[in-house]
Amino acid sequence: MTETGAHTAADAARESVVEAALAKLDLDSKTRLLAGQDMWSLPALPEIGLTSLVMSDGPIGVRGVRWTADDPSVALPSPTALAAAWDPALARRAGRLLAQEARRKGVHVLLAPTVNLHRTPLGGRHFEAYSEDPLLTGAIGTGYVQGVQDGGVGTTVKHFVANDAETDRFTVDNRIAPRPLRELYLAPFEAIVKNAHPWGIMTAYNQVNGVTMTEHRHLVNEVLRGEWGFDGFNVSDWMAARSTTGDIEGGLDVAMPGPQTVYGEALAAAVRAGEVEESTVDAAVRNVLRLAARVGALEGAPPVVTDPPAAIDGDALAREIAHRGFVLVRNENGALPLKNGTVALSGAAARDARVLGGGSAQVFPEHIxxxxxxxxxxxxxxxLTYTIGADPSDELTPADQGFTLRAVCRDASGTVLGEGTLPNGQVQWIGDDLPAGVTHEALASIEVVGRFTPRETGEHAFGTRGLGAFRLSVDGETLFDGVQALGPETDPFEAFFGSPVERAKVVLTAGETVDVSLLHTLDKEFAAPLPAVMFSFVHLGPRRDPDELIAEAVEAARAADTAVVVVATTERVESEGFDRKDLALPGRQDDLVRAVAAANPNTVVVVNAGSPVELPWREEVAAVLLSWFPGQEGGAALADVLTGAEEPGGRLPTTWPAALADAPVTEVTPTGGELDYAEGVFIGYRAWDKAGAVPAYAFGHGLGYTTWTYESLTARPGTATVRLTNTGDRPGREVVQVYLAPVDDGVERPARWLAGFGCVEAGPGETVETEIALPRRAFEIWDEEKNDWSFVGGAYEVLAARSLTDARLSATLEV
Known part of the structure; x- marks a missing residue:
């Protein structure tokens, strides 16, 4: 059973228990509760019946407290894919599944969703955010938060606020005028707080207008808590909290990770020194205890959810979200769905799919x-035939396909402390995320050991990534024994996640198994930012001549009825931690598409990227399908859509440029530590309209397998009603988008903006009607002089559309 309504008798009961528990705590216990006890959890306080609160990264799965494949996670499609479905109800179902996963793993709080905006296509974490539009972002985020909390698990809506790029993200000062801050960047957070009542917010690393977000009293205490009424807990992004007094006065409740934080003993000392009022600490503790009460971690307090929702089939939902989010942006002469006949498939990503983005969003699915x-x-x-055609990367990557590996941990004397399984050659143990029996203090070396069965005959490259001493052996022969040192100006995080180094090449035969080993001795003199063990055993298969690979794909395509080419980005292109330099597909993938298309006019290209890439050949192929990072069931969903078993349900949640040079907003690099959001309210399609530029594919664009006729539009204050008919020969789903365009407007505003949307389903020949809310906020702007919202009356053109540039009906509305 789940509570309904913002205020219930259970709310009052929880508050009573919270106040009673707070009254029993001394200062040291209070301040200890506000500091992580380790990487992912807060300390238990048995004296008040409080169990340890556990947090875990998301947003496409629940990793749990250990970064390991021993406890696999369902991997849903990327947030861009979820947003592309334009369906808050689907997002809610995704959230319920993730709550189910969280409960299975003993997790109370999911560190998601990310609702920062696609300010520029170069944002490295673009795939982890929903959209360039605040209304769409807020709607999908609301559904997601509601779903997770339906399952009795908390969320932390992040990253509050304006963490829209990765360059210098720890220190950048984003300079944003009040109007765009309110109308764009704060808007999704506001919508989610008001409509989903999230139990948590995560504050960002960056500064906004000169104040670090963890210390931003105005935005946190006055806006988030004051204006919007947020009553959840506020947790820092990991290592973002830097000032004991600044953070607690700025409204930060919890400083993560622990045990070394600016809270705990430091905060207690600040109170005793008269630098912080104990009542301020009490307010933060109250927020944490309220969270504990809501998730059932505080004895005597009724949890919000007593009976979780019915069990959800994770594989089936992952598959559904994938095909619902696929966006068919081109389909000439009915190339899709596939007709009967032969198919020539090519592209390295067709065999080794990239199903999720890099960084903290990474989980380990049971299967892909x-x-x-x-x-x-x-x-x-x-x-079906398959050829590689082109590989997007010639860089060594963590040993994966064909490898069976484990990690053996030893102390300085060589005694084995423990072992852990590895899903691939990447060791990534942070905090207490170590194999059983292993501690950072005792650990001296880790040996990645196992077997490798090559898929291809030829020269295989092996190497390392990370710092310290390495000894690499293949088939019993030591190939490298040396040290990788930290350079004088190297960022320690870059050392962990930086470029792999090739150490040796070995000629191997397909199908013949060999023993492999990488012994890594830790450099105890190196002080990592966190207690962590992070290095990789990396590998690259035989590097064949690229022209030869393309020629093979061309021959296969020429002999087939349809050619399907899968192109993709790599983790070195899209990941947390850095922004993109360009939008080009890596490697020779553009050459592959052009060559295959020249050989077979019925060429379909599947774009396996989490965010926009340039498609210079898009007019030369029959069809282009955007699959985003499609999650663990992506290949099954792709087959559903290509064969016509399912319709591609997606519409673009962000504008897709033809070339980076065309994009109106691209700057991600600060100058003198500051990044000026000089474009104001004109980002995304708003900026494209203002510039008069034409993208490859407009916001909201997406094709289906049936046709729709928009019959009528009735616009009234508060609502727009659209009637439409499925005029095709198969059932379909349509996303009806409603845009507002001011008539003779004297206010500087975008030419048009999304005001609402709705999804309809209909069979062949069936007529349906949808009523779409037009909220008051759609007609308001932030008045910087009044420091408040201002309603702008007058005439508006209301557009019922299939995309921003494909309006089917219009009506004039006076407000």
Whole structure:
């Protein structure tokens, strides 16, 4: 059973228990509660019946407290894919599944969703955010938060606020005028707070207008808590808290991770020195205890959810979200769905799919269905051929396909402390995330050991990534024994996640298994930012001549009825921690597409990228399907859509440029520590309209497998009603988008903006009607002189559309 309503008798009961528990705590216990006890949890306080609160990264899965494949996680499609479905109800179902996963793993709080905006296509974490539009972002985020909390698990809506790029993200001062701050960047947070009542917020690393967000009293205490009425807990991004008094006075409740933080003993000392009022600490503790009460971690307090929602099939939902988020942006002459006949599949990502983005969003699914797997299962035997065609990367990556590995941990004397399994060659143990029996103090070396069965005959490259001493052996022979030192100006995080180094090449035979080993001795003199062990055993298969690979794909395509090419980005292109330099597909993938398209006019290109990339050949191919990072069932969903078993349900949540040079807003690099949001309210499609520029594909664009006729539009204050008919020969789903365009407006505003949307379903020949709310906020601007919202009356053109640039009906509305 789940509570309904913002204020219930259970709320009052929880508050009573919270106040009673707070009254029993001394200062040291209070301040200890506000500091992480380790990487992912807060300390238990048995004296008040409080169990340890556990947090975990999201947003596409629940990793749990250990970064390991021993406890796999369902991997849903990327947030851009979820937003592309334009369906808050689907987002809510995704959230419920993630709550189910969290409860299975003993997690109370999911560190998600990310609702920062796609200010520029170069944002490295673009794939982890929903959209360039604040209304769409807020709606999808609301559904997601509601779903997670339906399952009795907390969320932390992040990163509050304006963490819209990765360059210098720890220190950058984003200079944003009040109007764009309110109308764009704060808007999704405001909508989610008001409509979903999240139990947590995560404050960002960056500064906004000269104040670090963890210390931003105005935005946290006055706006978030004061104006909007947020009553949840506020946790720092990991290592973002830097000032004991500044953070607690700025409204930060919890400083993560622990045990070394600016809270705990430091905060207690500040209170005793008269620098902080104990009542300020009490307010923060109260917020944490309220969270504990809501999730059932505080004895005597009724949890919000007593009976979780019915169990959800994770594989089935992952598959559904994937095909619902696929965006068909081009489909000439009905190239899709596929007709009967043969299919020539090419692209390295068709075999080794990239299903999720890099960084803290990474989880380890139990299985992954690649496009090759999905199409092999869906097509008749003998109908499918596969060639590599082009590999997006010639860089060594963590040993994966064909490797079976484990990590053996030893102390300085060589005694084995413990072992852990590895999903691939990447060791990434942070905080207490160590194999059983292993401690950072005792650990001296880790040996990645196992076996490798090559898929291809030829020269295989092996190497390392990380700092310290390494000894690499293949098939019993030591190939490298040396030290990788930290350079004088190297960022320690970059040392962990930086470029791999090739150490040796070995000629191996496909199918013949060899023993492999990488012994890594820790450099105890190196002080990492966190207690962590992070290095990789990396590998690259035989590097064949790129022209030869493309020629093979061309021959296969020429002999097939349809050619399907899968192109992709890599973790070195899209990941947390850095922004993109360009929008080009890596490697020779553009050459592959052009060559295949020249050989077979019926060429379909699947774009496996979490955010926009340049598609210079897009007019030369029959169809282009954007699959984003499609999650663990991506290949199965792709087969569903290509064969016509399912419709591609997605619409673009962000404008897709033809070339980076066309994009109106691209700056991500600060000058003198500051990044000026000089474009004001004109980002995304708002900026494209203002510049008069034409993108490759407009915001909201997406094709289906049926056709729709928009019959009528009725616009009234507060609502727009749209009537439409499925005029095709198969059932379909349509996303009806409503835009407002001011008539003879004297206010500087975008030419048009999304005011509402709705999804409808209909069978062939069926007529349906949808009523779409037009909220008052859609007609308001932030008045910087009054420091308040201002309603702008007058005439508006109301547009019922399939995309920003494909309006089907219009009506004039006077407000």
């Amino acid at each position: 269905v690649s496009p090759l797997d999905g199409l092999t299962a869906a097509l008749p035997e003998g109908a």
